[in-house]
Amino acid sequence: MERIDLAVSTVIFALRPEPHRDLMTLRLPLVRRIREPYEGRWALPGGLLSPDRDLESSARATLVRTTGLTPRYLEQLYAFGGLDRSAVETGRVVSIVYWALVHADEVAQAIDSDNVEWFAVDDLPELAFDHRTIVDYAVWRLRNKMEYSRIAHGFLGETFTLAQLRQVHEAVRGSALDPANFRRQILASDAIEDTGRRLTGTSHRPPRLYRYNTAVQLADHGPLTPSKEQA
Amino acid sequence: MERIDLAVSTVIFALRPEPHRDLMTLRLPLVRRIREPYEGRWALPGGLLSPDRDLESSARATLVRTTGLTPRYLEQLYAFGGLDRSAVETGRVVSIVYWALVHADEVAQAIDSDNVEWFAVDDLPELAFDHRTIVDYAVWRLRNKMEYSRIAHGFLGETFTLAQLRQVHEAVRGSALDPANFRRQILASDAIEDTGRRLTGTSHRPPRLYRYNTAVQLADHGPLTPSKEQA
Structure with a gap:
């Protein structure tokens, strides 16, 4: 054969x-x-x-x-x-x-x-x-095919600012989003929560850091067990 | 090797x-x-x-x-x-x-x-x-993972009654749905449209036949061309 x-x-x-x-x-x-x-x-x-x-x-x-x-x-x-x-x-x-x-x-x-x-x-x-x-x-x-929140999770770390999250959405879409609308929609969706912390840096008004509300698993394998062997 | x-x-x-x-x-x-x-x-x-x-x-x-x-x-x-x-x-x-x-x-x-x-x-x-x-x-x-409307399309023919559509949803879910609620939601979703025809049969009030509003493609392959070779 x-x-x-x-x-x-x-x-x-x-x-x-x-x-x-x-x-x-x-x-x-x-x-x-x-x-x-x-x-x-x-x-x-x-x-x-x-x-x-x-x-x-x-x-x-x-x-x-x-x-x-x-x-x-x-x-x-x-x-x-x-x-x-x-x-x-x-x-x-x-x-x-x-x-x-x-x-x-x-x-x-x-x-x-x-x-x-x-x-x-x-x-x-x-x-x-x-x-x-x-x-x-x-x-x-x-x-x-992927929900935006999960895409963002793949590109960002555990915590992120709203501006960072918006930039991920914009880059994947390939076009800009209105910051105020984005902020309102994402906060209304309950997808993310305020960590109580702020981005450390030089700004005198450092932006808030958010994280996903639940332990969102980016790849939902359902009943499949992901590979245990990790290189 | x-x-x-x-x-x-x-x-x-x-x-x-x-x-x-x-x-x-x-x-x-x-x-x-x-x-x-x-x-x-x-x-x-x-x-x-x-x-x-x-x-x-x-x-x-x-x-x-x-x-x-x-x-x-x-x-x-x-x-x-x-x-x-x-x-x-x-x-x-x-x-x-x-x-x-x-x-x-x-x-x-x-x-x-x-x-x-x-x-x-x-x-x-x-x-x-x-x-x-x-x-x-x-x-x-x-x-x-699949939208219900598309599941139904895979199991049903081109036209179907609301009861047939509900039965598909029920079988895939594995539980019954309230017929009135189902009817209201599916009609409000604009997913289906009335064909103007009715199921032919013995009933003196034969139920209406519906079809999907647009040519819904069940498998959305995006930029991939589905196999041209069909057995």
């Missing part, structure tokens, strides 16, 4: 403040391919499924190796298995794709290498294989 | 009226295994990924072969790839699982065989492999 290989890849999203823009940009890291097919093209971090790892821990291991990232939030996105997605040279590959949201402090730990670069999702280079389709699908899921 | 096999399986849901109960039951077909491992146990319909088919058409081909079913609604559910899920005899298998909703008239076309049987989801036999975990996850997704 013809061999079908199984790969695990990950779309990793992070938000980056831009010096000359109001909105942060939604970015993802890509890895430059150093061999054929598609040598020199950018691709999602990934690799063949390790025989001794489950799917999630294989995704994590590849991420550490290629980008240095260990995202706290990692969830299965979709399996891609079309007949036309692989190059003739490599034979058929089915890719199980994960997606991750990383905080700014996690991005700072990424490997600094010529072969890893962060790109804005609305300004991507030409990608290898069908990775552009995969990225488009992941961006669509991020924008449409 | 150690070989990892790739299987495609499907959880198929249908609703069945019960003569002595008000609620319909949520049911799924299982196939009796005719070889080791787990010979004699019930399992989800599935098989190894065909080298010449994409994931969805492989799921469809297996469904036709094992159950005779060709569901209109079929969507990818999750990929299961834990290290402990396979039997030692078969080596490691990663399963990409689809789920399907079928109408009563589709169920009527199912293969009549000693090795295929429909079970109520709350009264399942012992299943092979980790298929119980997979079924539990699929039931959880059905109950929690």
Whole structure:
């Protein structure tokens, strides 16, 4: 029987403040391919499924190796298995794709290498294989399928200001929100609560810090137990 | 490198009226295994990924072969790839699982065989492999993740009465709904519209037939094109 290989890849999203823009940009890291097919093209971090790892821990291991990232939030996105997605040279590959949201402090730990670069999702280079389709699908899921509160939790730390939370929403939407309306709606929703603390810094009126009301689990796996093996 | 096999399986849901109960039951077909491992146990319909088919058409081909079913609604559910899920005899298998909703008239076309049987989801036999975990996850997704209107669309035809729609909601919830409240809420939601026609039958006051307001696509694939190859 013809061999079908199984790969695990990950779309990793992070938000980056831009010096000359109001909105942060939604970015993802890509890895430059150093061999054929598609040598020199950018691709999602990934690799063949390790025989001794489950799917999630294989995704994590590849991420550490290629980008240095260990995202706290990692969830299965979709399996891609079309007949036309692989190059003739490599034979058929089915890719199980994960997606991750990383905080700014996690991005700072990424490997600094010529072969890893962060790109804005609305300004991507030409990608290898069908990775552009995969990225488009992941961006669509991020924008449409997750509740905003959970998205924010993936990008922010345990506590955050209302302005930080609004900036996450704005970056994922790709457009600005009215601060007063946002404030009214988010406080009315009971999704977050005041920690009683304020952001420490130089301001003489430091903003309040909020946290999620309940222990919101970003990835709701239902009856599935998330992978116990964490890289 | 150690070989990892790739299987495609499907959880198929249908609703069945019960003569002595008000609620319909949520049911799924299982196939009796005719070889080791787990010979004699019930399992989800599935098989190894065909080298010449994409994931969805492989799921469809297996469904036709094992159950005779060709569901209109079929969507990818999750990929299961834990290290402990396979039997030692078969080596490691990663399963990409689809789920399907079928109408009563589709169920009527199912293969009549000693090795295929429909079970109520709350009264399942012992299943092979980790298929119980997979079924539990699929039931959880059905109950929690899909909008009710879309669930109904998967189980009903193009037009339906309010009573039929309520019965679908009740069966998936597993509990009865107040007919007057249900009627008020569903009509207020603008999800459905009156077709102007009535159910033909013996009643002297036949109930109105409704349809969805817009062409609601049950599986919203976003930028992904659904498989063109349909078995």
